[in-house]
Amino acid sequence: MGGRVNSIGIIGFGRFGKVLANILQKGFSIKAYDPKQSSPFSGVEFVSLDELLKEKTIFVAVPIRHFESVISDISSRISDGTTIIDVCSVKKYPVEMMGKSLPENVGIIATHPMFGPDSFMSNNRLKMMMNNTRDSHNQFKFWKGFFMDQGIQILEMTPDEHDRMAAQTQGVTHFLGRMLKEFGIKKTSIDTQGFRDLLDLVDQTCNDTWELYTDLQLYNPYTKDIIENLKKSTDTLENRLKELQS
């Protein structure tokens, strides 16, 4: 049945919580809870956690490393009939966590909005992964439609499919961006287009926090192997060059 809800809650109001509020303001009044929040945000009412837990739809937008403690904190205080929507950039870990901790009659929708404050501002087409994890209250179809109406492309897949692919895309992109920053890459007078793309990559990936970067690498079970494979490819290439020199 599901249907329209008029207000929603957001737990965690950092970099991504604000992007989310901008999108959700197009249909809802918003209550938010963040222990660190101080400055007001247009159209958002900051409330206590107990007050927020009265909402029927609650987005959890906290750093992945704090996800477990937040979920276990709310699991005993949450009412039947609530739906929890997470926005973590990895999916197997939070979905397993929610399935285990949240009471049977609390619905679960897993999402990964594949954009941040920077890409949200640009005019690029936004993408969002969604998984109908445990849709106890028939809310999935409604939310999928809402995000599509905002021009966001929805990709449905399992948490496992997501993490395997994201290890390739996010994992490689962010690892190389951080590696090139560590290397000390910088502009020269003879830059080609390909080199300028690498400079852009560093800007884009290093605009995210170091915490988000390490969360992506540590909480995606497939990222470690990907990084190993990148290193193996580096060694293979280097060895081929060394053979030519000898």
Next chain:
Amino acid sequence: MGGRVNSIGIIGFGRFGKVLANILQKGFSIKAYDPKQSSPFSGVEFVSLDELLKEKTIFVAVPIRHFESVISDISSRISDGTTIIDVCSVKKYPVEMMGKSLPENVGIIATHPMFGPDSFMSNNRLKMMMNNTRDSHNQFKFWKGFFMDQGIQILEMTPDEHDRMAAQTQGVTHFLGRMLKEFGIKKTSIDTQGFRDLLDLVDQTCNDTWELYTDLQLYNPYTKDIIENLKKSTDTLENRLKELQS
């Protein structure tokens, strides 16, 4: 005094020789020599090496690995008053080679056109490094002006400055492009802009031949250190992640 010449020669008519012919056709009749050349090319007359060596201006556009043997082959047969212009993608090695082998009264202009067939076709601004190496016949200013008239941005610098910078730009770009190809990077349904830029990087760098790639890495004296530094940065980043896991 120098001044306008009406015909020029090109030794080596591979991927880059053809790009060069397209540019030089806007001012000159072109004679070319390439032992492998078979198919005709509009506006270019293929001649024997002896016939070609009668030209007063000769571009050498052979693979870097064949540069030494070509230069030593022509050095005893070349006339006084000739100017040799090389287009190698590294600069210290060919400049030292030409300075040592070519007779005193043969002029030397070193260039690195920083574009290939792909970037030449696009509408991007083209760049070219030039070095007035041993301009016995006052040809440098003329050629600099000619290329600028074609809309090419000219960057004057020493061979050493070039190779230091190119180890950063070309060296890093091509190494990462080849490494990602070796890794087996491929499109997914959840690609972000940063990831698509990496896919483009692989296309761009791997369109060049493996021979050009290895020449860039092996004949630039600074590239080896750059690759070492890239690997060190990879290890540093990986170790920071490992510390977080333990």
